[in-house]
Amino acid sequence: MPNKKSVQLILHDLRPDAAADILPPSSARRLLFAASPPVHRCVGCFGCWTKTPGKCVIGDRGADFVALLSRCGELVVLSRMVFGGLSPDIKAVMDRSIGFILPFFRHAGGETHHAHRFENPPDLRYVFYGEEIADAEKETAKKLAAANSLNLGSGRSAVEFYQTVRDCAEAFA
Amino acid sequence: MKITCINGSPKTRRSASARIADALSAKIGGAAECVVCGAAELDRGEAPAAFRGSDALVFVFPLYVDGIPSHLLRFLDESLHDIAEAASGATVYAVVNNGFFEGRQNAVALEIMRNFAARAGLRWGLGLGVGAGGMIHAAPVGRGPLRNLGKALDALASEILANQTGEDRVCEPNFPRALYKALAHAGWRKSARKNGLKTKSLYAKP
Ligand SMILES: Cc1cc2nc3c(=O)[nH]c(=O)nc-3n(C[C@H](O)[C@H](O)[C@H](O)COP(=O)(O)O)c2cc1C
Numbered sequence: 001m002p003n004k005k006s007v008q009l010i011l012h013d014l015r016p017d018a019a020a021d022i023l024p025p026s027s028a029r030r031l032l033f034a035a036s037p038p039v040h041r042c043v044g045c046f047g048c049w050t051k052t053p054g055k056c057v058i059g060d061r062g063a064d065f066v067a068l069l070s071r072c073g074e075l076v077v078l079s080r081m082v083f084g085g086l087s088p089d090i091k092a093v094m095d096r097s098i099g100f101i102l103p104f105f106r107h108a109g110g111e112t113h114h115a116h117r118f119e120n121p122p123d124l125r126y127v128f129y130g131e132e133i134a135d136a137e138k139e140t141a142k143k144l145a146a147a148n149s150l151n152l153g154s155g156r157s158a159v160e161f162y163q164t165v166r167d168c169a170e171a172f173a
Numbered sequence: 174m175k176i177t178c179i180n181g182s183p184k185t186r187r188s189a190s191a192r193i194a195d196a197l198s199a200k201i202g203g204a205a206e207c208v209v210c211g212a213a214e215l216d217r218g219e220a221p222a223a224f225r226g227s228d229a230l231v232f233v234f235p236l237y238v239d240g241i242p243s244h245l246l247r248f249l250d251e252s253l254h255d256i257a258e259a260a261s262g263a264t265v266y267a268v269v270n271n272g273f274f275e276g277r278q279n280a281v282a283l284e285i286m287r288n289f290a291a292r293a294g295l296r297w298g299l300g301l302g303v304g305a306g307g308m309i310h311a312a313p314v315g316r317g318p319l320r321n322l323g324k325a326l327d328a329l330a331s332e333i334l335a336n337q338t339g340e341d342r343v344c345e346p347n348f349p350r351a352l353y354k355a356l357a358h359a360g361w362r363k364s365a366r367k368n369g370l371k372t373k374s375l376y377a378k379p
Contacts, residue, residue, distance in 0.1 A: 041242070041243045044182065044183045044188075049361060049375065050365050053370070053376070053377040067379065082246065088246045091237075091246050098238065112274050112278075134288070140281060143284070144281050151238070151239065
């Protein structure tokens with residue numbers, strides 16, 4: 001098993017043909033998770049905290065994401081930019097993944113956050129694509145990455161913007 | 174005047190969002206026609222038609238991973254042009270409630286809603302971030318720990334009726350943060366027991 005720090009997980013919303021073109025191949029050090037076609041949406045039941053702790057109770061592949069997340073040192077999210085945030089397909093996976101953290105609260109920087117279920121949560125890197133992304137949307141996206149990394153991850157985040165899916169190949173060069 | 178409230182919680186009727194939407198529409202009361210529509214209408218694709226002729230669209234939803242629940246986001250994304258066309262003169266307001274105590278943690282989701290309004294070519298009114306959504310069933314809105322929420326919704330109702338815009342705001346319960354945390358933790362342990370689990374198993378690493 002490779003060292004967790006060196007493992008990268010790529011969550012993306014590309015179609016299979018584009019994914020094959022743009023993304024590096026999967027390997028022991030690089031795990032891929034396709035958010036499209038979309039997984040079932042979260043129903044807000046908190047079963048991932050109180051019924052089957054750490055795993056979503058809905059029985060589709062969306063329930064497998066947390067286990068992958070627990071094995072990686074970096075989560076790269078490749079997403080179409082939607083209103084300054086993640087795309088609906090990506091968001092469906094993220095909403096299904098709060099089992100990655102514990103229901104219990106901790107305090108950090110004057111705010112409440114969740115305690116971690118797994119040691120050494122990953123760094124977050126958000127790679128957005130979209131034509132004509134507005135400046136306001138870029139600002140929102142940076143705040144979102146920072147907030148997500150405080151709750152889900154290590155507290156370290158980075159954000160990049162590209163115009164087209166094809167341009168995103170640069171992010172993996 | 175027609176005001177449409179959209180409940181964006183997947184829990185629909187049992188949700189904090191439903192209570193907030195009901196309290197808000199009660200305050201708007203006889204002063205305007207106020208319809209509340211939920212996730213079922215969004216799923217069936219009936220929502221844009223229900224929005225027709227609205228002067229205000231008020232999105233009421235829970236904070237999910239610092240953003241918008243995926244089904245509501247999908248609806249806004251896929252129906253952007255239908256919404257813009259059906260409610261072309263509307264002002265957009267949003268009320269987001271979250272599990273943590275601090276109402277300001279809803280700020281990013283409110284920005285996302287503001288960006289949605291810009292993309293739809295609709296006027297942005299203002300947003301309200303409601304902290305400690307877990308308290309919502311502790312009292313009637315406007316009473317005890319929910320006095321601040323009552324006041325915040327009073328103000329929002331008059332702003333909506335006057336078609337006003339403003340700065341985003343936050344609201345937190347009249348209740349100590351430390352006690353909220355203790356109650357939340359006790360609540361998680363209790364639901365675990367109900368499901369036949371020991372507290373220790375809540376920390377499982379499957
Ligand atoms: C998938 C999921 C993600 C959540 N993410 C957050 C979050 O990032 N921050 C937060 O304070 N609360 C978060 N919560 C808690 C909800 O916002 C809170 O329980 C809210 O009161 C639910 O509102 P509702 O009853 O209207 O659905 C999350 C809950 C779920 C189910």
